[in-house]
Amino acid sequence: MTRFGGNSRITGIKYELVVRTYYKSAHVMGTIKVPVNALDKMTDTEHLKITVMQRTIAPVTSSRLFQSTKSASKPTSTFKDVPLSNEAHERQPASLKASGAALATDKSGKAIDIISLSTGRPHPRYYPFESVDFAFTTVNSSSSGNEPSAKTFGKTRTARYDIAEQNAAIDLSVALSYGYSAGSEQLIKFLTEHIEAVHDPPYSDWDCALTVGSTSALDLAIRTLSEPGDGVLVEEYTYSGMIECLKPLNRKIVAVPMNQGGLCPDALDTLLMHWDTTLPKPRLLYTIPTGQNPTGITQNMERRRQIYKVAEKHNLLVLEDDPYGYLRFTEDKLPSYLSLDTSGRVLRFDSTSKTLSPGLRCAWMTGQTSLIQRFLHLHDVSIVSPSGVSQLMMYKLLGEVWGHEGFSSWLRYLRAQYRDRMLIMAKACETYLPEHLCSWDQPEAGMFFWLKIHWDEHAMARSSEKDISNIILAIEDQLYNAALEQGVLCCKGSFFNARDVQSDLYVRLTFVTASESEIVEAIQRFARAVKLVFDQS
Amino acid sequence: MTRFGGNSRITGIKYELVVRTYYKSAHVMGTIKVPVNALDKMTDTEHLKITVMQRTIAPVTSSRLFQSTKSASKPTSTFKDVPLSNEAHERQPASLKASGAALATDKSGKAIDIISLSTGRPHPRYYPFESVDFAFTTVNSSSSGNEPSAKTFGKTRTARYDIAEQNAAIDLSVALSYGYSAGSEQLIKFLTEHIEAVHDPPYSDWDCALTVGSTSALDLAIRTLSEPGDGVLVEEYTYSGMIECLKPLNRKIVAVPMNQGGLCPDALDTLLMHWDTTLPKPRLLYTIPTGQNPTGITQNMERRRQIYKVAEKHNLLVLEDDPYGYLRFTEDKLPSYLSLDTSGRVLRFDSTSKTLSPGLRCAWMTGQTSLIQRFLHLHDVSIVSPSGVSQLMMYKLLGEVWGHEGFSSWLRYLRAQYRDRMLIMAKACETYLPEHLCSWDQPEAGMFFWLKIHWDEHAMARSSEKDISNIILAIEDQLYNAALEQGVLCCKGSFFNARDVQSDLYVRLTFVTASESEIVEAIQRFARAVKLVFDQS
Incomplete structure (x- = not known):
């Protein structure tokens, strides 16, 4: 029997993963050995048992505990020249968390009975929350991506001591305590399996x-991977939040030209x-590839390969920001x-905002272990x-x-819904928009129409103004205000312009x-509104 | 009838609060006028009605909507020389949110019927969450702070469309959507009332x-209020997370001497x-005053006044970090x-980690409106x-x-519990610890004993080592490891040392x-462990 984090009992060791923990004051590097793919062989019930963790104070967790043998036997990443900021270089694991990791075993690797007087972690009896019941929608959609063939409800209850009383995988005593810097082990396990199934990283x-x-993760990424004055390459039209993140941090926004297929690899080169x-x-x-x-715009396979090259x-x-990756209509x-990333140079950001709900404020990022660990150190103090x-x-x-199949069904259902919309x-655009003033491409993924407005048809285009x-x-x-007066709120294209100049006029509609x-x-x-603005011009 | 954020109906105007919203591209400053203390006169039911907000896209909210007449009629803050970082200076409100605020009214101030094609906010029908039931502990504790006289359970259910269907104050369609940068209006209202009752800020x-x-808020505060190279004054022993936040950000840690009453005002001066x-x-x-x-250590009233002076x-x-403020045993x-702050130079951080549960990851900060707004701009991109x-x-x-009374009862209950512990x-310390090797003061608040270990009794103190x-x-x-071998995890005092040198040996126990x-x-x-380490020395 091997113990990890003081609580999980895992049998059937095949590989050992060395999770390094640094003890600040003594500058000692400790190691905790844990089996990588022992989970493969377990039944569902065993799975529920072993994911009972973190009863006392914060240990470490890692996707690598849950990887399949196939993943674990791939070659390691080769990209080692990570552009770390000074801030990231200086950052150490939080001393309190590192000291907590000592709980696992004694010097001989044997689990020891420890009473913690260390971190100020209130006993779960002092949480005023008794239980939480969730009711969920479940869809069984056909693989063709049409309306779900059935829509049902699933319910769950979580009480304070379900782990002790019912051998559950999680309970409020764990969920409401201080968590792991990487997130709950239970979710990490699910997401690791999901990432393997969907992306199968080549290393x-x-x-x-x-x-x-992802908005927060990207802010942390910019702090971790660049210095003030450094340039960051972005698509010439990009997420306004990224522009507004980079500018105050004094990162130079370097706009890369796009065409109808998205970011141009030749232009980048x-x-x-x-x-x-x-x-x-x-x-x-x-x-943002999808x-x-x-x-x-969705970059096609060839485009992705070229850009990666x-x-x-x-x-x-x-930095692959892919919140719309699940919302492709084909x-x-x-x-x-991530799935093309033979060297380990991709940091992928997945969001739940567009697939489950924005209010969860729960996303995940995937990349090289050594890189993810930098973020965990930053998480501890942010x-x-x-x-x-x-x-x-x-x-x-x-x-x-x-489960994984139900999540897939849900995503197929969403895709079908969004495709219909x-x-x-x-x-409606074809029917109502004046052809000589507006043009657009029908999106094959995501949430947005990007309308090009033929501003050169406007009288002001013939004015004496040079700029x-x-x-x-x-x-x-004019157009934004006219639209508002007509009763529609649209998004100005200039919000998304990464360049200093405007050469085209766009409107984004969701x-x-x-x-x-x-x-x-x-x-x-x-x-x-378009007709009014151009007719009166 | 006045409308705010497109949804709230508030009657009985006495004061008007001008909430400024900046429209980035046009550099126009818009104003939305909302009554400050209209809520005072409402019945509970009316309150529930008017807090139904945010049905479409993100508007603004503010404590000032919920302040009492008494608060609102105090003089304004006089501290204007806020030490803003370059980053904070450059930061603008997020363009998408600012554009959303335009929803409220037309030019004449009249509410307009708007369809939003603006932000990529999924319709609530695409959240797979049907309902959430919470069961809570409720205590009726006597004012003497003893065990609760009664302990009962409260239950609530929240479904997707409770606002529309039951006229509720909140529902999943709101809670699971993108929220306000300041947090949900419903909570802001409760906390505003709470802050008035407990702290009654003088401005x-x-x-x-x-x-x-608070850990995240403090990281954002350091980014917002100082530059690399700047000094930050801290107690000579302080929260290790703050030390670990400041160092990588290249802020100079300036340790201020303490005595038994806490931070020394004379030494600071x-x-x-x-x-x-x-x-x-x-x-x-x-x-950290309490x-x-x-x-x-808890700073007494006189000490607080002196330090403020x-x-x-x-x-x-x-920066008043007060997670233990509710955990005083008297x-x-x-x-x-905050309650002494006549000029508006205090930014107070309150936590729920020690009173409700750490897993909520929900805290609040209070300070001058102009200062809080800087944080809201940063929230939008983090x-x-x-x-x-x-x-x-x-x-x-x-x-x-x-309600407020129930929250007070809970805090009294917690205080009594923690005092007993x-x-x-x-x-136990008095009974078992060797008097000549350990000394301590009994805390009057919080979670920690701070044991001074008389290291000069150790043989190594007489060694030839000069440092x-x-x-x-x-x-x-030695002591940490001996304790671990005896089966107790304690916290090294050196984790909390803000100075570069060690002159005393402490252990923190919770x-x-x-x-x-x-x-x-x-x-x-x-x-x-203590005896072993010193006897063998």
């Missing part, structure tokens, strides 16, 4: 960690080949950057971990009610919030 | 905002009076820094907001099951995690 030493949302050698060459590429925000050539670390396979209630809710749904908006950016921003403003009939009504209103 | 323009925990003028003078003072971590003299901004009044499920759980408990540890720090660290290490009988057993084990 063995990868890990995933839960975060309080050219840009880096002719980089001004007096400036630090960018090491980070931020890309249903890109705001353009709606340029990343290899110029030694880039790729069923054909499309590899993520976000600590996502809400235990959110993690509980997610685990109960994914791990106990749905997208088609409604597409038809095209000013003209475009003025017309954009089809996921309004009801189907409202979508049609809203496009009619928007069409009236 | 009017204060606000509170929810965060994902002297230190700043004789500050080396070639270095930037510190502007931030971080203090049941200080790790020393357990020095802060005024040297124009400091005070009932006499003790003002917080944590976004705390978990909606945690906020829901907290609101249901505090706002609907307990503290007394058990005190008695006292090394000697102390070596004895500390009485909140172990059971009562374990506490006694653990102290016996620790006493054996």
Whole structure:
């Protein structure tokens, strides 16, 4: 019998994973040996037993505990030249957590009976929460991605001491305590299996960690992987939150040209080949490969391979932000950057905001173990971990009610729903928008239409004003306000412009919030606004 | 009828609060006028009605909507010289959220019917969560702070569309959506009332905002209020997480001497009076005034007034970190820094980790409105907001099951419980610890005993080694390991040392995690370890 974290009983060792813990004051490096793939052979009941962990104080956890033999036997990552910031270099594991890890075993590796007077972790009897019941929707959708063939409800109850009293996998005494920096072991196990099934990273030493949302994780990534003054490569139109994250942190936003297929690999290569050698060459590429925000573009397989190749050539670390990855309207396979990542240079960000709900504030990131550990050190002195209630809710749904198949069914259902809505908006656009003033491509994933407005048809385009950016921003403003007066709120394209100048006029419209009939009504209103702005011009 | 955020109907206007929203692209400053104290006159049912907000996209909220007339009529803050970092200076409100605020009214102030095609906020029908039931403990404790006279359970159910179907204050369609940067309006209302009752800040323009925990909020505060190279004043022994936050961010840790009453105001004054003028003078003072971590010291009223006076003299901004403020074992009044803060130079951090449960990851901070707004801008590109499920759980408990009186009862119950445990540890220490090797003061608040170990009784103190720090660290290490071998995990005092050198040897012990009988057993084990280490020396 081997013990990990003081609580889990795991039998059937095949591999050992060495989880390093640093004891700050003594500068001693301790190791805890835990079996990697022992879980494979377990029955469901055994699984529930062994995931009972963390009864006392915070130990470590890792995806590598839950990887399959196949994953664990792949070659290790080769990308070692991670562009760490000074801040990240200086960061050590939190002393209190590291001291907690000492609980596991004595010097001979034997589990010891320890009473902790160490961290100020209130006893669960002092949580005023007795139990939590969740009721979930469950869909059985056909593989063709149509409406679900059946929609049912699943229910779960979690009480304070379910682990002790019912041998459950999790309970409130665990979920409401201080958690692991990587997130709850129960969820990490589910997500590790999920990542293997969906992405199957080509190297063995990868890990995933839960975060309080991709927006936060990206902020932490910029702090960890770049210095003030460094350039970060982004698509020329990109998530406004990333622009607003980078600017105050004094990172130089380097816009990479896009075409109808998304970010242009040749342009990226050219840009880096002719980089001004007096400036630090960018090491980070931020890309949204599927249903890109705001353009709606999905990079095809060939495009992804080409971009990855340029990343290899110029030694880039790729931040793959893929919240819309599950929202593709077609069923054909499309590899993520993580799944193409033979060297270990991709840090992938997955969100639950678009698939489960934004209020969970629970996302996960996946990448090289050595890189993920940098984030865990930062978590200890910042976000600590996502809400235990959110993690509980997610685990109960994914791990106990749905399972992997149920999660897939849900995603197929969502895709079908969003495709229908997208088609409604597409038809409304074709029917109502003036053809000579607006053009667009129908998205094959995500949430957005990216309308190009032919600003050069506007009278102001023929004004004496020399600065095209000013003209475009003025017309954009007119259009935004006219739309609001007609009763539709749209998103200005300039919010997403990573360049300093405006050369085109775009409007971003989503089809996921309004009801189907409202979508049609809203496009009619928007069409009236376009006509008003251009007719009166 | 006035509308705020597109949804709340508030009658009975007395004051108007101007909430400024900046529209990034057009650089227009809009204002939304909302009544400040209209809520005072409402019945409970009306209150439930008006707190139904945020049906579409993210507007703004503020404590000032919920302040009493008394609070709102106080003078405004006078401290305007906030030490903002470059990062904070550059930060603007998130463009998408600002554009959402436009929903409220048309130019004439009239509410308009708007369909949003703006932000990618999934429709609540696409959340797979049907309902959440919480069961809570409720205590009716006597004011003497003894065991509760009655312990009952409260239950609540929250379903997806309770607002529409039952006129409820909150439901899953709101709680699981993207939230306000300041946190849910329902909780902000409760906390505003709570802050008025407990702290009654002496100025009017204060606000509170929810965060994902004080550890995160403090990290954001350091980023917002200081630059790399700046000094931050801290107690000479302080929260290890703060030390580990400051070091990698390249902030200079300036340790302020303490005595048995806590941080010394004279020493603080002297230190700043004789500050080396070639270095930037510190502007931030971080203090844990009650049941200080790790020393357990509570600053008395006079000490607080003196320290605040020095802060005024040297124009400091005070970061008041008070997670143990509710855990005082006596009932006499003790003002917080926030309640002494006539000028508006205090930023107070409250935690739920020690009173409700750490897994909520939900805390709040209170300070000048203009300062809190800086954090909201940072939230938009980092944590976004705390978990909606945690906020829901907290609101249901505090706002609907307990109310203010029930919360007070719970805190009295906790205090009584912790006092009992503290007394058990005190008695065990007196009984078992060798008097000539250990000394301590009995804490009057919080979670910790801070044991001074008389290291000079150890043989190593008479060794030829010149560096006292090394000697102390070596004895500390011996003691820590001996304790672990005896079966008790304690916390090394050196983790909390803000100075570069060790001149004393301390051990921190908590009485909140172990059971009562374990506490006694653990102290016996620790006493054996002390004797072994010193006898063998």
